Amino acid sequence: MAKSIKEMRPVYVVGIGLDRYQRISERPYVELGLAAIRSALTDAGISWPDVESFYLGTALLGMAPGRAMIKHLGATGIPIAQVENASASGSTSFRQACIDVACGLVDVSMAAGVDKPGPPLKAANAGRSRDIVGKRTAPVAHFALLANRYMAQSGITSEHLASVAVKNHRNGALNPFAQRQKERSMADVLEPPFMAGPLTRLQCCPVGEGAAAVVVCSEEAVERLNIDSNRLVKVMASVSASEQLYPPGTDIDSALTRSTVFKAYDQSGISPDDVDVVELHDAFSIEEILYAEAMGLCGEGEAAELIATGAFDIGGRCALSPSGGLLAMGHPIGPTGTGQIVEITRQLRGEASLRQQPNAKVGLAHMVGIGAVCLVHLLQKV
């Protein structure tokens, strides 16, 4: 009978590292990735030869970028694989590392993500389909259609929508790893240009470069490697799902998020009321509203007002996107999902400094990817 992560060997996050998300630079991806990996190893207090398997989330670098990067840590001969799952590539690399440890294949695994922006080749477009809108359905157009529909149904205003970006830029201004580190007022966020529908530029995430890395390990490795047991964060659920066929008119992204998140709740015994911090796929402001409701963090139609009135601020009932989210921390694609695990681990350890959600014990990481996939992880302070 199939098992969930919680029913297998316990998996702990013990090391985290980032290289700041930023606009594309002259720095090679190898340099970005190594900086994050070395930071994660230092944070865990272990060395590279202790790592027994390695997964690299990347969507834009092409074939086999992993070995070319990690050989500079010393070629130990460990199994490696590149993981491509669109925006959820980093989340999927984390899941693979967790599975390695949970199954007992290894005691220590590392998930990393690194990318530099470039034109992606979308395999989903290779089916010889004959559309009538050509190349006019970029992600921003898709989410503008969702935003307008939600606004018409719920009666929320442009200010409600913009309040997501105001909050997340405020959080990003406190995050030294964020691409956007400037607070923005409501007037700033609402200022044109409009990219699509009600979505202004600051309600759309920046896609730049960056890197993230996470070390996960077993209880045996915690003891053997003398890892600080006071900083352990346990992986309570790991769920990966892909889009099903929904009735016409269904908001697919919300439906997929709802089913995936609630499967994670079921696996872990954690309920929406238990969740203290959430990092979610807020590539566009409307997404945070849709997903907060899909995750059961509030009732249908309530999220926009709750965000606007501070319920999901740092210090509120649950901190949404305390890192700044994709809107302010940025969305370099491959690293983004791994970077969410970094932020949640920092929060659960109580090491998030000015961004700290008080008394945070449970965190949820959520990414969706075109295609369409959804990855959800639940983490808990030990």
Add this chain to the structure above:
Amino acid sequence: MTNANESFRLENGYPVIIGTTCASCDFAWFPPVEFGCERCGSYGKSLIESSFLLKGTLLSFADIMPGTDTSFLLSTIELENGATIRAILGCTTEMAIGDLTHGRIETIEDKPAIRFYGIGE
């Protein structure tokens, strides 16, 4: 009147788009893809090229890149046969989500193209 890549044409005087219908489960979709049915997995002869009338309900629309030379109104429309499509709105009168809509074949920059309008336009 047909366009170059046969994604739409006039049939008996009515504009249609060319989609696919699954004979096994009646699921219909556009654009036409014959690799397999997303609902039931049937393939091969079960998948039939079909004409979809350009009549449906506006599920949403948004002004893309407003204020620029390349601005256009993109929409999501549920056709009468259940297929959901993305299409360009050409309407000059105000439309609202939930309105009925219909498509026409027009010549845009010397090429045939589909535009959707409100009933009465």
